[in-house]
Amino acid sequence: MILYFCQMNLPDESRVNNHCSIFEFEQSWFDLLKDDEKQLIEEHSVSLAFKKGETVCKQGAFASHIFFLEEGLVKVYLEERNNSLILTLSTNHSLLGLSSIFEGNNKLPYSISTYTDSKIRMIDIQMFKQLLKQNSDFSFRIINILNESTAQIYGRFFSLTQKQLHGRLADILLCMATRIFKSKTFELPLSRADLGDLTGMSTESVIRMMKEFKDDGLIDIQCKNVVLLDIARLERISNFG
Amino acid sequence: MILYFCQMNLPDESRVNNHCSIFEFEQSWFDLLKDDEKQLIEEHSVSLAFKKGETVCKQGAFASHIFFLEEGLVKVYLEERNNSLILTLSTNHSLLGLSSIFEGNNKLPYSISTYTDSKIRMIDIQMFKQLLKQNSDFSFRIINILNESTAQIYGRFFSLTQKQLHGRLADILLCMATRIFKSKTFELPLSRADLGDLTGMSTESVIRMMKEFKDDGLIDIQCKNVVLLDIARLERISNFG
DNA sequence: TATAAAAACTGACGAAAAGCAGTTAATTTA
DNA sequence: TAAATTAACTGCTTTTCGTCAGTTTTTATA
Numbered sequence: 317m318i319l320y321f322c323q324m325n326l327p328d329e330s331r332v333n334n335h336c337s338i339f340e341f342e343q344s345w346f347d348l349l350k351d352d353e354k355q356l357i358e359e360h361s362v363s364l365a366f367k368k369g370e371t372v373c374k375q376g377a378f379a380s381h382i383f384f385l386e387e388g389l390v391k392v393y394l395e396e397r398n399n400s401l402i403l404t405l406s407t408n409h410s411l412l413g414l415s416s417i418f419e420g421n422n423k424l425p426y427s428i429s430t431y432t433d434s435k436i437r438m439i440d441i442q443m444f445k446q447l448l449k450q451n452s453d454f455s456f457r458i459i460n461i462l463n464e465s466t467a468q469i470y471g472r473f474f475s476l477t478q479k480q481l482h483g484r485l486a487d488i489l490l491c492m493a494t495r496i497f498k499s500k501t502f503e504l505p506l507s508r509a510d511l512g513d514l515t516g517m518s519t520e521s522v523i524r525m526m527k528e529f530k531d532d533g534l535i536d537i538q539c540k541n542v543v544l545l546d547i548a549r550l551e552r553i554s555n556f557g
Numbered sequence: 558m559i560l561y562f563c564q565m566n567l568p569d570e571s572r573v574n575n576h577c578s579i580f581e582f583e584q585s586w587f588d589l590l591k592d593d594e595k596q597l598i599e600e601h602s603v604s605l606a607f608k609k610g611e612t613v614c615k616q617g618a619f620a621s622h623i624f625f626l627e628e629g630l631v632k633v634y635l636e637e638r639n640n641s642l643i644l645t646l647s648t649n650h651s652l653l654g655l656s657s658i659f660e661g662n663n664k665l666p667y668s669i670s671t672y673t674d675s676k677i678r679m680i681d682i683q684m685f686k687q688l689l690k691q692n693s694d695f696s697f698r699i700i701n702i703l704n705e706s707t708a709q710i711y712g713r714f715f716s717l718t719q720k721q722l723h724g725r726l727a728d729i730l731l732c733m734a735t736r737i738f739k740s741k742t743f744e745l746p747l748s749r750a751d752l753g754d755l756t757g758m759s760t761e762s763v764i765r766m767m768k769e770f771k772d773d774g775l776i777d778i779q780c781k782n783v784v785l786l787d788i789a790r791l792e793r794i795s796n797f798g
Numbered sequence: 799t800a801t802a803a804a805a806a807c808t809g810a811c812g813a814a815a816a817g818c819a820g821t822t823a824a825t826t827t828a
Numbered sequence: 829t830a831a832a833t834t835a836a837c838t839g840c841t842t843t844t845c846g847t848c849a850g851t852t853t854t855t856a857t858a
Contacts, residue, residue: 394711397798399719403711415711418704425708448700452693459689459696462703463659467666469710470635470644470656477717477757478640480844508806516718518846523807539806539854557638721814749836759816764837780824780836 345411345461348454353447360440365433372428372436379416379424381438385409388434389496389505392426393513402514404468405431407496414462417445431505476516479557484515485525486554489535493544500544586652586702589695594688601681606674613669613677620657620665622679626650629675630737630746633667634754643755645709646672648737655703658686672746717757720798725756726766727795730776734785741785 349357363386366372372383375395385406392412393402403426406412415425448455475487488511493500504511508526512519529535534550536543544550590598604627607613613624616636626647633653634643644667647653656666689696716728729752734741747755752763770776775791777784785791 394715396715396719399715399798401715401718403714415704415707418701418708420701420705421708425711445697449693449697452690452696455693455696455700456686456690459700459703460659460661462700462707463656464661466656466703466707466710467659467662469707469714470666473644473710473714473717474635474637474640474642476714477642478637507804519805520807520847521845524845527807557640748834760835761817761837762815765815768837 345454345457348457349447349451353451353454356443356447357439360443361437363435363437365435366430368430368433370430372430372434373413373424375424375427377424379413379422379441381441382414382417382444383412383428384437384439385412386435386437388436389431390428390434390436391431391506391510391514392428394426400513401516402510403472404465405496405514411458411461413441414458414465416441417448479554481515481517481521481525482528482553483555483557484517485511485522485529486550488515489529489542489544490547490550490554492542493547500547502542504540504542586695586698589698590688590692594692594695597684597688598680601684602678604676604678606676607671609671609674611671613671613675614654614665616665616668618665620654620663620682622682623655623658623685624653624669625678625680626653627676627678629677630672631669631675631677632672632747632751632755633669635667641754642757643751644713645706646737646755652699652702654682655699655706657682658689720795722756722758722762722766723769723794724796724798725758726752726763726770727791729756730770730783730785731788731791731795733783734788741788743783745781745783 346354346357361381361384366388372390373381385408387408390406390412391402392404392406393400395401412428413424416422448458475484479487492502492504496502506514508522509519511522515522517525526535526537530537534544534546534553536545587595587598602622602625607629613631614622626649628649631647631653632643633645633647634641636642653669654665657663689699716725720728733743733745737743745752749763749767750760753760756763758766767776767778771778775785775787775794777786
């Protein structure tokens with residue numbers, strides 16, 4: 317039985333929250349700025365259109381912008397030698413690249429690339445820092461955003477280091493359903509290799525585990541189309557590890 | 558040959574930085590406060606003495622304080638079921654518990670406990686938030702501190718998920734030498750089990766790897782006393798994975 | 799629409815690392 | 829200072845998971 321665009325009977329966010337890789341802001345930071353500050357942002361930023369699969373910024377490059385994801389889906393990832401680790405997926409209205417606001421080091425700590433066609437506003441980092449220094453309501457909000465993101469990273473850190481493949485895959489599937497697509501049914505924008513980078517496992521293992529989940533009636537997959545069939549059991553797998 | 562308190566011929570910080578679990582602030586945040594704000598901090602905080610091994614705060618509890626580690630060595634860690642994962646070790650002058658400055662959630666995201674007798678100033682979190690909202694130089698500095706800590710977590714995240722035991726152990730040993738003890742020779746304050754929680758490996762594996770390193774002439778250990786003998790090779794192991 | 803290229807998938811194999819059960823050594827504590 | 833408890837260590841077994849070497853399917857490109 318495949319449900320299309322089912323009424324969401326989705327897991328309780330607060331429980332999934334912790335092991336989730338997706339990063340979404342409801343908070344509006346822009347509204348905290350004064351009119352002249354808003355204008356400054358507009359003047360010192362441009363909105364660019366990126367195609368699916370394009371690189372937005374490269375780890376190690378000098379940080380020149382803060383990125384505001386107006387629309388799209390992107391991955392934030394570390395790359396070193398042949399290994400790559402996805403830190404978070406980010407959707408609409410995320411503020412990215414905040415980690416480069418660090419006086420000691422002006423290099424980007426991660427790379428960002430798009431999964432779908434995306435619109436990204438690139439905000440001059442010097443100007444952004446200036447606003448942080450002059451508007452404390454704004455910077456307090458940014459601290460909140462940073463802390464939310466840190467909490468997510470902690471959850472993923474725990475998931476990837478303490479759970480085994482079953483748990484990690486369950487985590488990521490639940491996360492996608494609740495956080496990105498807000499539906500039990502969705503079309504995966506990531507390749508199996510990307511799922512591997514996201515869960516810290518090999519591409520082959522991703523495929524094997526997905527097949528196992530399918531055989532067990534937990535999910536249904538046809539290539540990119542995923543349906544979560546038994547969320548309660550997926551949650552148990554996620555919690556059990 | 559065992560060197561005691563050798564002149565440090567220690568690895569280049571910038572290279573080790575990334576995979577390091579230790580967290581140390583040179584930056585002074587207190588000086589950015591105005592006199593009356595400093596006074597507020599003093600009035601709304603107490604300095605407590607913790608014995609070795611004591612718990613400072615528990616994950617999941619309501620966050621009521623920011624912790625300033627005036628003296629000592631502590632671990633910041635996640636605990637869930639029987640698993641535990643050390644996020645960072647922190648030494649003198651670290652500001653801890655900043656992650657709980659998050660409007661949406663006032664629960665502590667991690668636990669903290671001491672390795673050595675420690676002096677910790679507990680600062681009322683409401684007052685701390687108040688200062689952040691009114692003093693943007695101060696909150697900008699806090700953003701810097703948060704970002705430094707995030708960068709460290711990323712490095713550890715990468716290390717624990719992409720490297721195997723050799724690399725992870727090398728990472729942590731180099732890190733201790735450069736960051737905590739600032740000497741090739743040091744007395745380990747952590748048990749083998751703690752090293753396991755820090756490197757994401759079992760206690761037995763820690764012991765086995767340490768023995769292997771010893772047999773290979775990389776380090777010398779006698780129970781708690783550690784000497785790094787071949788730092789260049791340890792770095793190669795760290796980089797190679 | 800044919801061809802090339804990239805993803806998805808499969809099965810066999812082996813390496814890495816955890817778990818177990820027990821011993822020895824080092825600390826506590828009575 | 830002896831007994832009890834905890835930590836460190838060892839060898840063996842088992843599990844997990846990655847690697848390799850393919851085939852099949854899908855997608856992109858000429």
